Amino acid sequence: MFVVWLTGPSGAGKTTLANALAKRLKELGHEVEILDGDGIRSKLYPDLGFSKEEREMHNKVVIEMAKLLAKNDVSTIVSIISPFKSTRDYARKEIDNFIEVYLKCSKEELIKRDPKGLYAKALKGEIKDLTGYDGTYEEPENPEVLLETDKLSVDEEVSILLKYLEDRGFIKSKLLKD
Numbered sequence: 001m002f003v004v005w006l007t008g009p010s011g012a013g014k015t016t017l018a019n020a021l022a023k024r025l026k027e028l029g030h031e032v033e034i035l036d037g038d039g040i041r042s043k044l045y046p047d048l049g050f051s052k053e054e055r056e057m058h059n060k061v062v063i064e065m066a067k068l069l070a071k072n073d074v075s076t077i078v079s080i081i082s083p084f085k086s087t088r089d090y091a092r093k094e095i096d097n098f099i100e101v102y103l104k105c106s107k108e109e110l111i112k113r114d115p116k117g118l119y120a121k122a123l124k125g126e127i128k129d130l131t132g133y134d135g136t137y138e139e140p141e142n143p144e145v146l147l148e149t150d151k152l153s154v155d156e157e158v159s160i161l162l163k164y165l166e167d168r169g170f171i172k173s174k175l176l177k178d
Helices: 014-027 037-044 052-071 085-094 107-113 118-123 154-167
Strands: 003-007 032-036 075-079 098-104 145-148
Touching: 003 014, 003 052, 003 085, 014 032, 014 075, 014 154, 032 037, 032 052, 037 052, 052 075, 052 085, 085 098, 098 154, 107 118, 145 154
Parallel strands: 003 075, 003 098, 032 075, 098 145
Antiparallel strands: none
């Protein structure tokens, strides 16, 4: 099994892509789980802050969950900002068949999308250190897949990822026939 690790700032399209990719993989007969960083945070520890240490702890919980799912033959899609290279490197070391997918998006498009209203608050000075605006996000240097989400449709992103998975033998080519 494999773990597709979707990383990028808030509003880059991680959750949207995770849902679309999971739907397509399920149609192809795969057992799939999505680990959404926001969902896990809100359910397990809603009072957790966003300091570097708290983000790293949250990411390590998600890494362990993804590792266990993959070991039990569940294709796993992780949708999480994971702003620090060291955390993503740790995930790569811990998880077999780790596929880092960087969802790159211009700041202008992130501000335009603003699904949670965070950029509007950052622009007004109501929040500081927003990842993707004025906060730290260490861009992946060599992700397995780079998707420029302000230039691609979700269907195009899913097709690129399915081809990547097929080319590496994670899914069978006969399953990709429409």
